[in-house]
Amino acid sequence: MLDISLFREDPEAIDAALARRGVAPVGAKVAALDSRRRALLTDIQKAQAERNETSKGIGLAKREGRDAQDLMDAVSALKEKMAGLEADERAVAAELDDLLLGIPNVPLDDTPDGADEADNVQVRVHGEKPHFSFAPKEHFELGEALGLMDFEVAARLSGSRFVVLKGGLARLERALGQFMLDLQTTEHGYEEVATPYLVRSDALIGTGQLPKFSEDLYRAGDEHWLIPTAEVTLTNLGREHILTEEDLPIRVTALTPCFRSEAGAAGRDTRGMLRQHQFSKVELVSVTTPEDSRAELDRLVGCAEEVLKRLGIAYRVMRLCTGDMGFSAQATFDIEAWLPGQNTYREISSCSLCGDFQARRMRMRSRGKAEKKTRFPHTLNGSGLALGRTLIAVMETYQNEDGSITVPEALKPYMGGMDRITP
The missing domain is CATH 1.10.287.40 (Serine-tRNA synthetase, tRNA binding domain)
Incomplete structure (x- = not known):
């Protein structure tokens, strides 16, 4: 607000x-x-x-x-x-x-102007795109041929935009989540938090999903909603609290399922698991002083980038224009992973600075130990990363001509000795 x-x-x-x-x-x-x-x-x-x-x-x-x-x-x-x-x-x-x-946040002065994603600005590119001696396949072609990715069974269970993963692919997705959490908690200073997956309306109002974007959410009974991202629960940990500024920044992370109706995505990415109603994600949230928030955004982006660096996946970082930013954001950087099967970059993380916009909505304040007055801290959030899309990037980057998937070195400790996923 x-x-x-x-x-x-x-x-x-x-x-x-x-x-x-x-x-x-x-x-x-x-x-x-x-x-x-x-x-x-x-x-x-x-x-x-x-x-x-x-x-x-x-x-x-x-x-x-x-x-x-x-x-x-x-x-x-x-x-x-x-x-x-x-x-x-x-x-x-x-x-x-x-x-x-219902009024969105105002952009920072240096946020580029633009109408939509076509006006986003490329900041940097990292890594070399993989080269293949064969035509690389898309993730769903690989997964179905392996017999470990089933959209038909998922459709019978739940309808479209769901998937059932089995065997090596199920374990690979689990390994990604554990790897991401370990990286962010042991090397980047985030505290792991286990939060509810159901929240009341006030929590979603606090982070900006309600009241304007109710159609993107799933209602669960009369009093609760399923979370679209752990940003909601992690940021609301400071709700109606006065934080001590000497304890800032607060950095927290969680691995949770996320539930989204994808109301505005009709006809987009209907094949595969790029755009699902249910997916898992490691979320990163920071609460900091207004003076330090811009530097914290750069740090947050770097923490998310490091996941892709360790996995050996090529990517680029984009600065989002005013017309493509989220409702609560003042500035946003998207990280887009290279998907060989699609021959394009696709968004895998979105990292945003929200200023005091969310803190005002959830009545979160901060105060220095020697100060009498309180003020609103700044909040930041970002994906570190979305598991499903990272799984896609790993599958397409590490695919072999016989359809098997080589396990990246960073994930081998989590795979129980498995170094290649085969039928």
Whole structure:
């Protein structure tokens, strides 16, 4: 959520910043609602003071033996007036909150302008694309030929966009998760956390998935939703807390299943497991001071990149433009792995700086030990990495002409002695 003071001070500047994201002007409406709410609060305070003063007059009149009926009628009228003012204030506050919750974050000044992914900017490329003496296959061709990747059985169980992995591929996916967690916790300083997979609406409002993107989520009963990413639970660990700034940055990670309806992906990536309703992901979340957050973003990207470096997978890093960033982000870097079977790069991690946007929504604050005032910390999140897409990259990068998959050196300790996946 954006700071309401920004709309009070310069609504036109906020409109100009949001216009870079293609958002229609909202500054004047926010400022007007805020002004109306503050005027109602002032009227409520005045009515309260008048009622208190009149109530004192009732007591004095009774002590002096005078008729206090007029004063009592005045108090009743003031109570009724206050009730009406308070109802109006609640209605305006609710309208203001709904409006603010639907406004995306403003981009950093150095975030490139653009309409969509075509306007993203390549930052760097790492590793050499593998060369084959045969035509490389896509992951689903390899997996089905091995008899270890079954989309038909998954469709009978759950419908489209699900997969059943067996044997060596199931173990390879598990190995990827353990390898990623070990790397991030033992070398990069992240604390592993096991979090719930079901959350209440407030948690999703806090990270920005609700109320605007409910169609992308799965509801689970009347009170809960399935998490679309562990960003939701990990970031909300600081919800309604005052953090000690000397303890920042906080860096946490979790390996969880993720559930997404893919509402906007109709007809896209229908073959294979690139875009699934259920997938696993190692998530990285940082909470830091505003002064350190930009450097923390670069560090976060580096932690995610290191996974691909250790696996020997070629990739590139892209700076997302304003039109392609997520709702809560101020700046985002995507890491795209090279997929030989598709002969293209595909996104495998998205790392974002959210500023104080999420902290405001979840009422998370921070304070130095010598300070009296609190402020909002900055939050960051990124995939470190998505297991399914990393599995795809490993399969296509390490495929052999006979259809087998060579196990990367980094994963061999997790594979129980298996160095090649065969039928």
